[in-house]
Amino acid sequence: MKAIVQTEYGSADVLRLEDVEKPVVPDNGVLVRVRAASVHAGDWHLMRGTPFLIRFIFGGLLKPKIKILGTDAAGRVEAVGKDATQFKPGDEVFGDLSECGFGAFAEYVCVPETALALKPANLTFEEAATVPVSALAALQGLRDVGQIQPGQKVSIVGASGGVGSFAVQIAKAYGAEVTGVCSTSKVEMVRAIGADHIIDYTQDDAIQKGQQYDLILDAAAYRSVFDYLPALTSRGTYVLVGGSTARLFLVMLFGSWISKISRRNVKFQASKPNQADLVILRDLIEAGKITPFIDRRYSLSEVPAAIRHLEQRQVRGKVSIAV
The missing domain is CATH 3.40.50.720 (NAD(P)-binding Rossmann-like Domain)
Known part of the structure; x- marks a missing residue:
């Protein structure tokens, strides 16, 4: 599969679009075909390894342990593990991957089912990926x-x-x-x-x-x-x-x-990703009380450009990535 890969800390120039192994679904998780992601400040902090404390929290003092960034994801369930019960292949989902290894800047990602919720029915994948x-x-x-x-x-x-x-x-x-x-x-x-x-x-x-x-x-x-x-x-x-x-x-x-x-x-305030709050957000969105505002759209290969744009701190709303 295609993914944006990082093997060293630095500017957006360290990010590369590469072919990597497609992940294998765990027993208690799901394999998601990522349709969209988005970028936010945490991505550039992890990319640059700054502030330095981030390297202790996420590992990788000299080189990043997290090779594929990307926290927000929306996509379609491709396969489920034998112990997973909440979703089935074909379900459209969205979620925050920050506590399960990141990896949204890729064509596929494996995550615990508790990291996901059914996507708001009235949003596109690109819109849903800007939410979590x-x-x-x-x-x-x-x-x-x-x-x-x-x-x-x-x-x-x-x-x-x-x-x-x-x-x-x-x-x-x-x-x-x-x-x-x-x-x-x-x-x-x-x-x-x-x-x-x-x-x-x-x-x-x-x-x-x-x-x-x-x-x-x-x-x-x-x-x-x-x-x-x-x-x-x-x-x-x-x-x-x-x-x-x-x-x-x-x-x-x-x-x-x-x-x-x-x-x-x-x-x-330090966010705590959880499925229950994703459901609350989905309900608010489907009720018409929240609508994502997308400033710009980029493709997967343009993730470096998307992060450069975000680092200028002039973004209105969110920046989406079409995978």
Whole structure:
């Protein structure tokens, strides 16, 4: 089969389209014919091996142990293991492969059946493949960490990005009043996905004086967490989902201390892939409450170009890969 293979750390130039052995389905898993994938920030971090801690988490201090990247996948079940009971050949599925070896940038991948759910019936494979990683992060950041409630005022910083674009729609589905923060060129896109209010941070301060939120979900981290504290209500919560590595580590290490001295909730969200949440996302999509926004489409051989485009940090929504 064809796959995008990496044997060393570096820029997108280290990625090669090669012929590799087709995987053999495990007893408790399924073989998926990948029809589409998508790219996100985790792909370029794994590709480059930065920050250096990633090499300890995923193995491969000097050379990557993960040879085929790709976390988001959508495709058709080709075969099932003898102990697998949830799916049958021909089923259309989607999933997050981050806890089962990655490998979505290939024509086939083998994964445990619990990593997958039936694909939303109203999405194409390319649309479905943009959902798992980013939408799971948005859902879990808002629901589990932020404990979103109907009627709350919620700000989504980085509202036009992969996580942010799903977060705007999920917050609306939970009955919140949503303010999206983005740049000028993305205002219309954020309005189209349902934000009640929009702040163009290139024209106005994203932390407007007098405006307070019950929940701020930061998917960009382009400014310090301390800047956002005055914009939180007395019981408000700031949730950091993505952005600057330095600011991510600051909240991971000192979030509890910042919460104590500020009397606000400051939290870091680390996604946990699970089948139950994929089903929740599928139901929201089929109900018309979430629609993926695709910025650009690439083929499998163009994965390096797709990652280069993503690294420029100008993507609106998601970047899809047609396999």
